[in-house]
Amino acid sequence: MKFVNFLQKNLEIFEKKHLYRRRKVIKNLIDFSSNDYLGLKNNEKTKKSLCENIKNLSLGSGASTHISGYTEVQENLEKFLSEFKETESCIVIGSGYMANVGLISALTTEKDIIFSDELNHASIIDGIRLSKAKKVIYKHCDMNDLENKLKNTHTEGIKYIVTDGIFSMEGDIAPINHLYELAERYDAVLIIDDAHATGVIGEGKGSLFHFGLKPSDRIIQMGTLSKAVGSYGAYICGSRLLIEYLVNKMRTAIFTTALSPVQNFISLENLKILVNEPHRREYIIKLSKYLAENLKSLGFDIKYYGTPIISLITKTPEKALKYTSILKQKGFFIQAIRPPTVPEGESRLRITVSYNHSKIDVDNLLTAFNDIKGSL
């Protein structure tokens, strides 16, 4: 087959199945799709502080952290994060995707087994694909299924359990207390991806703290700085030994240029706000509850678990796209989420609530949904 034909044929298939993806600049629409839960991506305090400090910051890092790209600001950011997450140490990485891919592939060998929730994020799946370990998928948040699998799978190597803290598309919270119990019982290491939990639950510290648990040597906490932190990059927090190992072994930390000091400065400033302004997360938790309950009353098929991620299930990608398009005409942006991001038959609108939304924005959105319901 000719290369051009290959590309064309595949794009035609995407279009036919309503799975074609287009990137768009969102302008003059109220964004209910962003992961900027705490409204920090445009924070004025951080912008002001950045302007005051920009003269002392390099715009780029110039090299990997292992050559000459490791800066004081990254060191300070790592210190801040390890104190915040109550761990001995921390490594900051280019992105959440790179953190998961690098972490899982650096840790695991062919003797090991990775137990992974079926709804884990793509970056975890890709990390597992890159690893030589055996993979065992357990049913979403099903602790009986996981325990049976842990019981019946033997290895001389290490067992890892890996889970999203808050699931990115579902918005539900992983039962970290049960997962930790199972990790202890079956001598496994628990890897928690707090991409969506950081800044949102557990007083902002993430899903482990949400369950009143404390870090231990068998827990690895990973998270991104790109969602509630409103910046870019990611972190892995854990024991000093773990971080030393990753510094020496993790390819997505070694063979890549370090984050810009400007970006790390933004992360650090926003993290301070995240810690000092708890009313931001209290507000979004209340507002999302209000939105979810009212959407349910309007008769929509809603999945809501007390986090700022609300799913409105449309089942088909076609219907999801239609909703997105009508909402756009009414001044709102809500992205249609379709396979392979979610399983077949589970297309949806993923609605996210931010500190930047007012109660009036939410009421206007509810009015728009009420109109949609009547018009379809």
Ligand SMILES: Cc1ncc(COP(=O)(O)O)c(C=O)c1O
């Ligand atoms: C659960 C989860 N893990 C990891 C990532 C990747 O993080 P980043 O966007 O920083 O690459 C995401 C982002 O979409 C996510 O939802």
